Amino acid sequence: MEETRLMLAAAALNQTPMDWAGNLQNIQTAINEAKQNNTDLLLLPELAITGYGCEDMFLSPWLSEMAFNQLLQVKDMCDGITVAVGLPVFLNMRVYNTACVIRNKEIIGFTAKQFLANDGVHYEPRWFTPWPANEVQEFEMLGQKYSIGDIVYEEQGVKYAFEICEDAWRPNRPAERHMPKGVQLILNPSASHFALSKTDVRYRLVVDASKKYQCAYMYANLLGNEAGRMIYDGEVLIAQNGKLIRRNELLCFKDVDMECAEVCFSDNPEIAEVIEYLPPIDENKEVIAALSLALFDYMRKSRSRGFVLSLSGGADSSLCAVAVAEMVRRGVESLGREAFVEKALFFSAEDKARIAQLPQEEAQKAIVNKLLTCAYQGTVNSSDDTYTSAKELADSIGARFYNWTIDEEVKGYIGKIEHALGRKLTWEQDDITLQNIQARVRAPGIWMLANIQYALLMATSNRSEASVGYATMDGDTAGSISPIAGIDKAFIRQFLVWAQQELGYTGLQYVNNLQPSAELRPSEEEQTDEKDLMPYEVLNQIERLAFHDRYSPEEVYTILLEQQVAQAEVLKAWITKFYSLWSRNQWKRERYAPAFHLDDYNVDPRSWLRFPILSGGFREELKRVQDK
Numbered sequence: 250m251e252e253t254r255l256m257l258a259a260a261a262l263n264q265t266p267m268d269w270a271g272n273l274q275n276i277q278t279a280i281n282e283a284k285q286n287n288t289d290l291l292l293l294p295e296l297a298i299t300g301y302g303c304e305d306m307f308l309s310p311w312l313s314e315m316a317f318n319q320l321l322q323v324k325d326m327c328d329g330i331t332v333a334v335g336l337p338v339f340l341n342m343r344v345y346n347t348a349c350v351i352r353n354k355e356i357i358g359f360t361a362k363q364f365l366a367n368d369g370v371h372y373e374p375r376w377f378t379p380w381p382a383n384e385v386q387e388f389e390m391l392g393q394k395y396s397i398g399d400i401v402y403e404e405q406g407v408k409y410a411f412e413i414c415e416d417a418w419r420p421n422r423p424a425e426r427h428m429p430k431g432v433q434l435i436l437n438p439s440a441s442h443f444a445l446s447k448t449d450v451r452y453r454l455v456v457d458a459s460k461k462y463q464c465a466y467m468y469a470n471l472l473g474n475e476a477g478r479m480i481y482d483g484e485v486l487i488a489q490n491g492k493l494i495r496r497n498e499l500l501c502f503k504d505v506d507m508e509c510a511e512v513c514f515s516d517n518p519e520i521a522e523v524i525e526y527l528p529p530i531d532e533n534k535e536v537i538a539a540l541s542l543a544l545f546d547y548m549r550k551s552r553s554r555g556f557v558l559s560l561s562g563g564a565d566s567s568l569c570a571v572a573v574a575e576m577v578r579r580g581v582e583s584l585g586r587e588a589f590v591e592k593a594l595f596f597s598a599e600d601k602a603r604i605a606q607l608p609q610e611e612a613q614k615a616i617v618n619k620l621l622t623c624a625y626q627g628t629v630n631s632s633d634d635t636y637t638s639a640k641e642l643a644d645s646i647g648a649r650f651y652n653w654t655i656d657e658e659v660k661g662y663i664g665k666i667e668h669a670l671g672r673k674l675t676w677e678q679d680d681i682t683l684q685n686i687q688a689r690v691r692a693p694g695i696w697m698l699a700n701i702q703y704a705l706l707m708a709t710s711n712r713s714e715a716s717v718g719y720a721t722m723d724g725d726t727a728g729s730i731s732p733i734a735g736i737d738k739a740f741i742r743q744f745l746v747w748a749q750q751e752l753g754y755t756g757l758q759y760v761n762n763l764q765p766s767a768e769l770r771p772s773e774e775e776q777t778d779e780k781d782l783m784p785y786e787v788l789n790q791i792e793r794l795a796f797h798d799r800y801s802p803e804e805v806y807t808i809l810l811e812q813q814v815a816q817a818e819v820l821k822a823w824i825t826k827f828y829s830l831w832s833r834n835q836w837k838r839e840r841y842a843p844a845f846h847l848d849d850y851n852v853d854p855r856s857w858l859r860f861p862i863l864s865g866g867f868r869e870e871l872k873r874v875q876d877k
């Protein structure tokens with residue numbers, strides 16, 4: 250029996266769109282590490298040279314030219330090794346999303362993507378042209394001739410070919426045609442965005458394919474918050490004949506995360522009878538890992554000096570605070586204290602020396618202290634409970650904490666408007682106005698802290714609030730980044746209980762005993778979010794059925810009534826409220842600060858769901874619900 254052994258390697262890279270030097274450096278690091286491991290064939294992620302998220306810049310021919318010049322530099326790094334690296338190729342006025350194979354400093358060919366991702370998160374058909382199956386063409390670039398297309402390559406007698414990310418997600422994927430051509434190894438360079446439990450789907454795609462097509466399958470995803478919104482988990486998988494050979498730790502803080510394995514290719518492979526799948530995914534662990542890495546990358550890539558947060562002691566702002574503390578804990582665990590502080594970019598030599606001397610727990614707090622500043626901004630409508638919750642949480646994680654009241658400023662604005670209008674403002678007549686002015690008066694002070702520290706101001710809106718516009722524009726939505734706008738409120742509340750118990754954030758005990766409240770009305774009214782809106786569980790169910798599952802208002806009503814979520818009239822009222830608020834508040838969703846994409850769907854028009862700003866507001870459809 251003929252046998253060939255190949256040392257395979259795949260690396261996740263933390264790239265940044267158009268960071269030419271940084272991206273090249275990561276590629277160089279990966280190639281060096283692969284060479285040290287005597288690698289025959291190294292796979293790098295999709296569009297690793299330019300970064301995946303260059304958006305409309307892909308339409309500018311000069312970008313592909315720059316990328317080609319970078320490729321020539323990568324080529325020169327590849328002595329004694331074969332490397333597959335991604336870049337856009339501009340050809341006949343079209344742009345192709347390709348993987349280039351370089352073997353021992355020679356460009357062998359370019360494989361172009363056949364199925365373009367176009368699912369609300371990815372808009373590839375806007376930039377790229379899909380490549381037709383089975384076609385190979387010649388082209389000339391800078392005086393040299395190259396092949397591009399559906400190519401089968403060979404390494405020491407082992408035939409291999411590509412599926413580029415989305416290619417593998419389609420029923421008539423290229424692998425179907427690779428197998429009859431004798432391909433024994435499939436390479437998949439990816440830019441597959443993070444979503445809860447998605448790793449399970451990817452694992453199945455890769456390991457199932459390795460069984461079905463009786464081949465080895467190597468997969469490398471991008472890593473980190475590449476361009477602002479999307480997060481990549483840096484998944485690396487090597488599988489063969491239905492068996493997993495390597496899988497890495499996801500969402501690490503490194504720039505390059507590589508797995509290597511020696512893989513044996515023979516004419517008579519042994520195929521696994523049963524595939525061992527992943528155990529159920531712990532979504533709390535996943536969310537905090539993704540969120541903390543996304544914050545770190547956003548901070549360092551935007552060259553900001555940490556975060557500022559208006560900390561109410563409620564669930565949303567508490568989650569933002571814990572996310573920064575976890576960013577430090579996980580980052581230090583992944584990189585080591587010194588490297589983490591170095592990578593954060595703005596710690597002074599003095600700070601670094603001081604932090605280096607501290608015991609572990611104190612060091613963690615000292616780093617958080619540099620990276621997170623919080624302020625409680627009470628009014629006469631605030632409670633002692635929320636103050637205690639905010640203060641205890643900030644102290645327990647080491648954040649800087651300020652406390653001031655905003656009553657004077659609120660009174661000042663109200664007085665001015667009362668004077669101008671010549672009448673008193675009252676809660677009976679001016680409820681929303683009087684609520685909103687408090688939220689808005691909190692914005693300027695907290696922005697001042699952000700400006701003073703060159704820090705990112707965190708806006709604390711969650712996805713459930715965003716759905717119904719339950720937020721004051723330019724008030725609590727003020728901020729430069731909305732880290733949790735992709736997470737629903739019910740998830741947030743159970744997460745905080747889990748974080749208190751499992752991650753040891755004891756400072757969360759106070760918030761975990763509070764009912765979510767905007768605390769904008771006089772306290773005797775006992776305002777709660779759920780009294781103003783509806784139970785968050787129901788709100789989330791309506792939202793998912795309406796926009797993820799794409800049911801009509803009538804269908805949503807029928808499904809929820811069947812599930813006995815509430816009595817008919819109550820349900821009709823909630824559904825009417827949801828759709829009315831949803832439609833009225835699209836303009837707010839257009840205006841949120843950049844938010845991370847964390848779930849399999851999202852209400853952010855810039856990372857998943859587009860909806861008209863002006864619309865019929867579902868009036869006809871809701872009438873039909875009422876008439877049922």
Ligand SMILES: Nc1ncnc2c1ncn2[C@@H]1O[C@H](COP(=O)(O)OP(=O)(O)OC[C@H]2O[C@@H]([n+]3cccc(C(=O)O)c3)[C@H](O)[C@@H]2O)[C@@H](O)[C@H]1O
Pocket residue numbers: 681684685688714718719720721722724725766767768769778781833836862863
């Ligand atoms: N299509 C459209 N395009 C552009 N603007 C549009 C618009 N439709 C209405 N508007 C404008 O929107 C404005 C109203 O929006 P806005 O001023 O934000 O206020 P609004 O949405 O009316 O009220 C804010 C809501 O959020 C709640 N809230 C506020 C703050 C914090 C929290 C919390 O959970 O802690 C909750 C509060 O209880 C209230 O229910 C109006 O001036 C209107 O002209």
Ligand SMILES: Nc1ncnc2c1ncn2[C@@H]1O[C@H](COP(=O)(O)OP(=O)(O)OP(=O)(O)O)[C@@H](O)[C@H]1O
Pocket residue numbers: 558559560561562563564565566567624625626627628631635691709725764765766767768778
């Ligand atoms: N007293 C306060 N001090 C500082 N910031 C506040 C205060 N009240 C509200 N805010 C800001 O306004 C945001 C919106 O309030 P919201 O009630 O939606 O969130 P939360 O208070 O964090 O959570 P919950 O809704 O569970 O009470 C808060 O996250 C916080 O940033």
Ligand SMILES: NC(=O)CC[C@H](N)C(=O)O
Pocket residue numbers: 295365366371413414415416418439440441442
């Ligand atoms: N870059 C891509 O082709 C991504 C699309 C693919 N469906 C994914 O989410 O993994």
